Amino acid sequence: MVKALTTDIRYLKGIGPKRAKLFNNLGIHSIEDFLYYFPRRYEDRSKLTDIAKLKIGEYQTIEARILGSGESRPFAKWREESSGFRRRFLNIFEIVVEDSSGRLTCVWFNQPYLKQYFKPGREVVLYGKIDLYGGRLQMQNPEYEILDSESKDNLNCGRIVPIYSLVEKLSQRMLRRIVKGCLDEYLPKFCDILPYDIRQRYNLLNIASSILNMHFPEDIPAQESAYKRILFEEYFLLQLSFGLKRLKADKIRGISHKINEDFLNEFEKGLPFELTSSQKKVIAELKADMASLKPMHRLLQGDVGSGKTIVALYGCMLAVSNGYQSAFMVPTELLAWQHYQSVRSQVSSLKYGGRAINVALLTSSSNKKEREKIYKDVKSAKVDILVGTHALIQEHLEFKNLSFVVIDEQHKFGVHQRLSLLTKTVNADCLIMTATPIPRTLAMIIYADLDISTVEELPRGRLPVKTYFVDESRRSWVYDFIKENVQAGRQAYIVYPIIDESKTLDLKAASSMYEDLKKNVFSQYRVGLVHGRLKQKERSGAMRSFKDGKLDILVSTVVIEVGIDVSNASVMVVEHAERFGLSQLHQLRGRIGRGKYQSHCILISDASTQEARARLHAMVSVSDGFKIAERDLETRGPGEFFGVRQHGMPELRVNPLGSWEVINIAKQEVKTLLEKDPCLGLRQNQGLKHTLSARFPDYEKFMA
Ligand code: ADP
Ligand code: MG
Numbered sequence: 065m066v067k068a069l070t071t072d073i074r075y076l077k078g079i080g081p082k083r084a085k086l087f088n089n090l091g092i093h094s095i096e097d098f099l100y101y102f103p104r105r106y107e108d109r110s111k112l113t114d115i116a117k118l119k120i121g122e123y124q125t126i127e128a129r130i131l132g133s134g135e136s137r138p139f140a141k142w143r144e145e146s147s148g149f150r151r152r153f154l155n156i157f158e159i160v161v162e163d164s165s166g167r168l169t170c171v172w173f174n175q176p177y178l179k180q181y182f183k184p185g186r187e188v189v190l191y192g193k194i195d196l197y198g199g200r201l202q203m204q205n206p207e208y209e210i211l212d213s214e215s216k217d218n219l220n221c222g223r224i225v226p227i228y229s230l231v232e233k234l235s236q237r238m239l240r241r242i243v244k245g246c247l248d249e250y251l252p253k254f255c256d257i258l259p260y261d262i263r264q265r266y267n268l269l270n271i272a273s274s275i276l277n278m279h280f281p282e283d284i285p286a287q288e289s290a291y292k293r294i295l296f297e298e299y300f301l302l303q304l305s306f307g308l309k310r311l312k313a314d315k316i317r318g319i320s321h322k323i324n325e326d327f328l329n330e331f332e333k334g335l336p337f338e339l340t341s342s343q344k345k346v347i348a349e350l351k352a353d354m355a356s357l358k359p360m361h362r363l364l365q366g367d368v369g370s371g372k373t374i375v376a377l378y379g380c381m382l383a384v385s386n387g388y389q390s391a392f393m394v395p396t397e398l399l400a401w402q403h404y405q406s407v408r409s410q411v412s413s414l415k416y417g418g419r420a421i422n423v424a425l426l427t428s429s430s431n432k433k434e435r436e437k438i439y440k441d442v443k444s445a446k447v448d449i450l451v452g453t454h455a456l457i458q459e460h461l462e463f464k465n466l467s468f469v470v471i472d473e474q475h476k477f478g479v480h481q482r483l484s485l486l487t488k489t490v491n492a493d494c495l496i497m498t499a500t501p502i503p504r505t506l507a508m509i510i511y512a513d514l515d516i517s518t519v520e521e522l523p524r525g526r527l528p529v530k531t532y533f534v535d536e537s538r539r540s541w542v543y544d545f546i547k548e549n550v551q552a553g554r555q556a557y558i559v560y561p562i563i564d565e566s567k568t569l570d571l572k573a574a575s576s577m578y579e580d581l582k583k584n585v586f587s588q589y590r591v592g593l594v595h596g597r598l599k600q601k602e603r604s605g606a607m608r609s610f611k612d613g614k615l616d617i618l619v620s621t622v623v624i625e626v627g628i629d630v631s632n633a634s635v636m637v638v639e640h641a642e643r644f645g646l647s648q649l650h651q652l653r654g655r656i657g658r659g660k661y662q663s664h665c666i667l668i669s670d671a672s673t674q675e676a677r678a679r680l681h682a683m684v685s686v687s688d689g690f691k692i693a694e695r696d697l698e699t700r701g702p703g704e705f706f707g708v709r710q711h712g713m714p715e716l717r718v719n720p721l722g723s724w725e726v727i728n729i730a731k732q733e734v735k736t737l738l739e740k741d742p743c744l745g746l747r748q749n750q751g752l753k754h755t756l757s758a759r760f761p762d763y764e765k766f767m768a
Contacts, residue, residue, distance in 0.1 A: 103226035116165035257751030366519030368654025388467035631659030
């Protein structure tokens with residue numbers, strides 16, 4: 065019976081192959097998809113108003129009887145956006161309705177087919193905006209429901225009505241009717257897969273009424289309970305699939321690293337700074353994980369500049385001191401090179417087992433000879449720490465005894481890239497790092513399979529970056545400010561949103577401005593340029609020169625956004641700042657304020673909209689990356705949300721951001737369930753098991 069839910073929608077009444085295609089575009093392929101295609105929002109059309117009490121300008125619902133109807137075809141001329149003036153016969157269909165309090169005229173334009181439904185004597189419910197026309201009240205193009213037609217259900221009026229996301233050629237009415245048909249036929253056959261005791265404990269609605277109340281809620285509280293019930297189930301399943309994967313992974317015997325305190329102390333002593341207490345706390349978590357026999361899967365979060373790299377390096381040291389290899393994967397060549405340099409210098413004075421620690425760099429621009437040598441040295445364990453880009457997930461690269469894997473700035477990798485490095489190393493300990501703070505609920509969903517550590521504080525003595533928002537009129541002040549700082553020995557970034565001057569947009573492009581600045585404004589200083597279309601070598605070259613202090617000013621596009629660390633750089637100017645998202649600006653700003661100097665970030669923008677100016681002012685007043693991310697999510701809304709999904713957001717059938725509490729409870733319950741029934745063998749858990757394999761085939765693959 066349940067099988068019928070997977071039936072292709074082409075075979076449903078009222079849907080042919082053409083409509084089916086349109087629905088397919090919305091991701092609806094089966095009857096089940098219809099049932100779970102939840103409304104984007106609702107409209108309360110349930111409160112009936114007496115005709116005598118209607119108010120002009122408001123959307124209201126009436127229930128009335130049709131007295132009569134008429135049709136006219138005036139010749140009309142009107143203006144259309146695309147084609148200028150148009151002349152055509154209009155079709156105006158008009159009815160007069162009456163309730164116990166009065167009469168009202170309703171009109172529809174160009175829908176002549178309506179006359180077959182609106183016969184005098186019929187009862188109707190109408191919903192629409194009341195206007196004044198020719199001195200009388202009128203409803204134009206109202207939504208309607210004819211009460212004595214074949215369908216007894218009023219789906220479109222006189223109730224809380226679902227509004228779905230649709231594409232052209234599909235109408236709300238049509239979708240409501242189809243969904244209602246599916247609900248009537250299939251809901252009675254729906255079985256709950258959530259175990260009874262859990263439903264009891266949290267007073268969860270049964271699945272059938274939940275689905276019904278998501279589409280056609282009796283009232284708002286009913287819709288809210290339904291939403292919670294469905295979110296619970298969705299998150300429960302997700303967490304369960306991750307939980308099973310973890311159980312399997314935990315059965316794999318990982319590597320238990322011995323803690324060699326003497327060696328680690330020596331490493332710590334050799335650092336040019338003292339670890340913050342937050343770093344120490346996180347390192348303790350890392351040590352405990354790496355000492356245990358279970359493979360580690362840990363996410364390390366921390367704002368830009370909080371010092372995550374050293375935590376990762378600490379892990380590498382644990383591996384080295386046990387005779388194992390480490391792999392350090394980063395998203396860009398520049399970052400790979402930077403990490404390679406800093407790791408090398410930080411371990412240069414250390415020896416283990418009588419020999420120096422060998423660090424190597426592998427990126428896609430390594431030439432064939434270098435590459436072959438590295439492959440050989442990695443295979444023979446001559447290389448202890450391998451730093452690189454996704455070149456590290458090449459098939460042919462083989463480690464002799466890899467025990468520790470770091471993935472930096474993981475949000476820049478797709479989930480699958482992340483997973484491929486992980487599958488390469490079933491039993492290694494993994495540390496995944498990110499500097500994109502996201503709201504807690506979202507973190508629990510995206511990283512449901514990981515333990516989370518957070519570096520909460522910035523290194524001591526860091527002065528918060530001062531941020532300014534100025535307009536074009538202050539340009540010469542900005543240039544003077546840069547000169548002053550460069551004179552004092554500091555370095556500066558100037559960031560542009562695009563590379564080439566484009567004709568349509570008056571944007572300052574990096575390349576042309578670079579020429580201009582170098583020749584005219586900063587002629588006595590050393591100015592460099594990096595952007596995404598430069599050859600890899602040139603780009604890294606300029607970046608290296610800047611890092612080595614051979615350039616004073618670096619003109620660039622957003623390629624410097626991720627991870628680059630130049631502690632002497634203390635000024636950043638962002639041109640056309642309104643073109644960047646808040647989180648992006650925060651990442652950019654994180655490139656300065658990394659050393660002991662007071663840093664300054666100047667946002668230049670002539671943005672005129674309220675909203676853009678408010679966003680830039682927010683950058684001036686807020687420095688906490690977490691708060692900025694929340695604000696970004698609020699203001700940019702679904703777009704940003706979608707971006708997150710691309711970064712590995714699993715498909716849930718309801719928006720997960722609505723209830724942190726539900727998500728938390730579901731997580732606890734999964735834990736309890738898996739303790740009792742780790743193989744999902746109990747009878748009451750068969751529904752869950754079945755659904756899991758149908759819903760998350762992807763995760764199953766990585767479980768195997
Ligand atoms: P992120 O967390 O953004 O990856 P990094 O690891 O690149 O940050 O660290 C930023 C800078 O702070 C680096 O120059 C690093 O050497 C320095 N740093 C890290 N930890 C400390 C500390 N405890 N005290 C002072 N400086 C530190
Ligand atoms: Mg970093």
